[in-house]
Amino acid sequence: METLRPKSIDELAEALREAAGGGKRIRLGGNFTKNRMGGPSPAPDVVISTCELRRIVEYDPRDLTISVEAGLPFAELERIAGEHKQMAPLDPPFYAGATVGGVVAANTNGPRRRLYGACRDLVIGMKFVTLEGKLVSSGGMVVKNAAGLDMAKLMVGSMGTLAAIAVVNFRLAPRPPASRTYASSFSTLAEAFAARDALLRSPLQPVAIDLLNPAAAARIGRQGYLLVVQVGGSEAVMERYARELGRAAVEGESEAELWRRIREFTPEFLAAHPQGAILRISSTLSGLKQVMGAISAPIVARAGTGVGYAYLDDAEQAARTLADATERGWKAVMEFLPEKPPAGLVPWPAPGDDFAIMEKIKRMFDPGHLLNPGRLYGRL
Amino acid sequence: MIPQEAKRELAAIVGPKGYLDRDEDLALYEYDGGVDMARPEMVVFPQTSEQVAAIARITAKYGIPMVGRGAGTGLSGGAIACQGGVMISFARMNRILEIDLENERAVVQPGVVNLDISLAVDADGYFYAPDPSSQKACTIGGNVAENAGGPHTLAYGVTTNHVLGLECVLPDGSVFTTGGKEVDLPGYDLTGLLTGSEGTMALVTKVVVRLMRKPEAVQTLLAVYDDPEDCGRTVAEITARAITPVAIEMMDGVLLRMVEEATHAGYPMDAAAVLLIEVEGLKEATEEQVEQIREACLGCGAREVRMARSPEERDLLWKGRKNAFGAVGRVSPSFVVQDGMVPRAKIPSTLRFIRQVSERYGLLISNIFHAGDGNMHPIILFNKRRPGELQKALRAGEEILEHCVAEGGSITGEHGVGIEKLALMRVQFSEDSIECMVRLKRLFDPEERLNPGKLYPTHKGCLEIRQPALRPGAILY
Numbered sequence A: 001m002e003t004l005r006p007k008s009i010d011e012l013a014e015a016l017r018e019a020a021g022g023g024k025r026i027r028l029g030g031n032f033t034k035n036r037m038g039g040p041s042p043a044p045d046v047v048i049s050t051c052e053l054r055r056i057v058e059y060d061p062r063d064l065t066i067s068v069e070a071g072l073p074f075a076e077l078e079r080i081a082g083e084h085k086q087m088a089p090l091d092p093p094f095y096a097g098a099t100v101g102g103v104v105a106a107n108t109n110g111p112r113r114r115l116y117g118a119c120r121d122l123v124i125g126m127k128f129v130t131l132e133g134k135l136v137s138s139g140g141m142v143v144k145n146a147a148g149l150d151m152a153k154l155m156v157g158s159m160g161t162l163a164a165i166a167v168v169n170f171r172l173a174p175r176p177p178a179s180r181t182y183a184s185s186f187s188t189l190a191e192a193f194a195a196r197d198a199l200l201r202s203p204l205q206p207v208a209i210d211l212l213n214p215a216a217a218a219r220i221g222r223q224g225y226l227l228v229v230q231v232g233g234s235e236a237v238m239e240r241y242a243r244e245l246g247r248a249a250v251e252g253e254s255e256a257e258l259w260r261r262i263r264e265f266t267p268e269f270l271a272a273h274p275q276g277a278i279l280r281i282s283s284t285l286s287g288l289k290q291v292m293g294a295i296s297a298p299i300v301a302r303a304g305t306g307v308g309y310a311y312l313d314d315a316e317q318a319a320r321t322l323a324d325a326t327e328r329g330w331k332a333v334m335e336f337l338p339e340k341p342p343a344g345l346v347p348w349p350a351p352g353d354d355f356a357i358m359e360k361i362k363r364m365f366d367p368g369h370l371l372n373p374g375r376l377y378g379r380l
Numbered sequence B: 001m002i003p004q005e006a007k008r009e010l011a012a013i014v015g016p017k018g019y020l021d022r023d024e025d026l027a028l029y030e031y032d033g034g035v036d037m038a039r040p041e042m043v044v045f046p047q048t049s050e051q052v053a054a055i056a057r058i059t060a061k062y063g064i065p066m067v068g069r070g071a072g073t074g075l076s077g078g079a080i081a082c083q084g085g086v087m088i089s090f091a092r093m094n095r096i097l098e099i100d101l102e103n104e105r106a107v108v109q110p111g112v113v114n115l116d117i118s119l120a121v122d123a124d125g126y127f128y129a130p131d132p133s134s135q136k137a138c139t140i141g142g143n144v145a146e147n148a149g150g151p152h153t154l155a156y157g158v159t160t161n162h163v164l165g166l167e168c169v170l171p172d173g174s175v176f177t178t179g180g181k182e183v184d185l186p187g188y189d190l191t192g193l194l195t196g197s198e199g200t201m202a203l204v205t206k207v208v209v210r211l212m213r214k215p216e217a218v219q220t221l222l223a224v225y226d227d228p229e230d231c232g233r234t235v236a237e238i239t240a241r242a243i244t245p246v247a248i249e250m251m252d253g254v255l256l257r258m259v260e261e262a263t264h265a266g267y268p269m270d271a272a273a274v275l276l277i278e279v280e281g282l283k284e285a286t287e288e289q290v291e292q293i294r295e296a297c298l299g300c301g302a303r304e305v306r307m308a309r310s311p312e313e314r315d316l317l318w319k320g321r322k323n324a325f326g327a328v329g330r331v332s333p334s335f336v337v338q339d340g341m342v343p344r345a346k347i348p349s350t351l352r353f354i355r356q357v358s359e360r361y362g363l364l365i366s367n368i369f370h371a372g373d374g375n376m377h378p379i380i381l382f383n384k385r386r387p388g389e390l391q392k393a394l395r396a397g398e399e400i401l402e403h404c405v406a407e408g409g410s411i412t413g414e415h416g417v418g419i420e421k422l423a424l425m426r427v428q429f430s431e432d433s434i435e436c437m438v439r440l441k442r443l444f445d446p447e448e449r450l451n452p453g454k455l456y457p458t459h460k461g462c463l464e465i466r467q468p469a470l471r472p473g474a475i476l477y
């Protein structure tokens, strides 16, 4: 199959227009690290990758903003910002291979979202190319913007089903001078949540609060319910945390390694389980207790945000757990699918009453249903 | 014109005390603090989402335009009925429906006043972060429509970062909900698209917001300068030191003197500019940051740095800032204010440009702005009795905004496009970008009945019916 790798935004526009004009089904992506994410998509007629669009469009560190093309590897973005002690703290999985456009289109994020927010919060502007070959821009290079519709929000998490992201502008954050991580094991769920609740009610402002159940903790060589808390700030602030949270913190290499394991939990699981699947359950801070109480498969939870990821060994178990979650009224999707998804699998069982509008938006951008069809959890 | 029959049907939904249709009553609703005026034919005051939906269905049946209204503080002409029709005031949908501290959320009706959310959870140690300077009056519905910011959004983000779900009524009367208390829901982020859409896509009838834990320590500083451009350099220096204050507000000398005369906040009358800087967080963090900020200010030419030593002193320092517009109104009843955005590093050059514009037009322009994020608020004073001076002031404002765009910024950071900045949309966005916005809008409102003539610079604009607010004695802002 032919893969087009346009080297400029004009070429990207041309490729899209031509493919769509010829009624070709398009698979759009960056480095295609997340092929199992989203939904089963029929075989395309043409593959278009943004991986050759890798320019830094604009970066003035004094502004704490950066504009880059979509194909830039996310790790490269972080490296460049890091040179100026700045960061885009999204912590996406598939870190080494993921492109900026893929991270944003898939809305992948990670532990530090508790303090810094997710893609929708860090993206301040965007340029995207429609199937008509038109370049549309939204937002800009300023951290606040009330001019025009915030169309970039539509692209975040769209899984490439609407248009091709060409340029993304981020707000950056200054890197805190010091960082520590506290990892504590609890023998019961109740104790782990009590510790989390105490933290949330305190004036402390952790960067990340993750909770792994015993099955998940075991996969990274730990045990029990593992509450992992990262804090950042000056040495005086680190002292304060030490007084409040104890001395058992890790820092430096071992801290980075612990978070790397958590960040890459998903890719490592998928590699080990070709027929495995991952559910993403969007819950609340309190609802997460029920979710973690009900599912015994490995769960990694953003315990300061209310999102839980459940790792199921095989397709059947995953489908059963998804059905059960939906039955209980939880908002769940099958985020990553088995390599060979069973026929009739619906990764997004219960869309809300805003779904009709989403369908209209899809039709507006892609009337022929050509662009990544089905990639948005089988529904769009 | 609204047919009599439609009026009767609308009145039946909200009851005899639930609407206004006499001219003298409607006059109160023709203005939002901006330059433009237009009178609705009827104002209705629904109390429930069902009533809003029923109202929308009737307007659909008769093809009547609709516009939502919160507190009418929008400034850009967004909340006025420039094609007549029905105005839907959310003043009576002002209940906080749920406070869910355990999940850091509140669910509110759109007419709830911004500050009232923070007041409701204050005793429990929480707050709602976006704090427009108008927060004692403006409503959450208006905030969602405009994606409002405020002094403290520098660190905490603007409305869109704190609104997680909406209940909406479409112009045809159908109801839908987006988002919720949870995050990362699958599908397109309609909450994010609707936030900042200036009430042109749907009427918002319920809002889920994020609540945050109040910081344990707050420190407030006032740095005094003899040269306004030094303020701009200070902002860059603070950023370079990796400090993120929750607020950095700048006021120039012109404004300072007006404010001091009105509020007696204790600002130095002879200064060229001041920065009001606030840091929040852990005690240990704020103590250090205050020291570093003091160094940065002095290093960038501040002649003096004062620190608030008590909550009372802090309130006094903020009092001047929060009452700034009132103070300007005492001196010059007529002024226009813009809220252009520039990248932070472009603040000094933009201040220089504004000074040149002021000289060229022979109009006094004073500056007050959210310096931390580059949100300029030049206030252009003029004498409305002098023929042509309003037009001159508007033109000066446009020139400043064109400059902001040329510097890589935006024509508006908070107030929205409304009617006021319609013509400038084309300065900032390409035809293709505008077309995409218009097509999206039409998916929600195919008949273009909802808040028509705003935001999108299409041929159906309101500009041609523009009637500047020139009532004698009226405050033009």
Ligand SMILES: Cc1cc2nc3c(=O)[nH]c(=O)nc-3n(C[C@H](O)[C@H](O)[C@H](O)COP(=O)(O)OP(=O)(O)OC[C@H]3O[C@@H](n4cnc5c(N)ncnc54)[C@H](O)[C@@H]3O)c2cc1C
Pocket (backbone or CB within 6 Å): B032, B033, B067, B068, B069, B070, B071, B072, B073, B074, B075, B078, B079, B080, B090, B110, B111, B131, B132, B133, B134, B137, B138, B139, B140, B141, B142, B143, B144, B145, B146, B147, B148, B149, B150, B151, B198, B199, B200, B202, B203, B204, B205, B325, B413, B414, B415, B451, B477
């Ligand atoms: C002194 C002063 C200081 C200000 N400072 C700031 C500031 O610091 N930051 C800032 O961002 N803004 C500021 N503003 C501007 C203004 O207060 C904000 O834009 C605010 O969000 C408007 O809220 P409102 O309730 O007054 O809305 P309105 O003016 O009544 O309406 C604004 C828009 O919202 C729409 N709307 C209202 N309610 C709904 C609803 N329920 N559903 C759909 N659409 C709706 C209207 O149709 C209109 O288009 C200031 C204004 C003044 C007068």
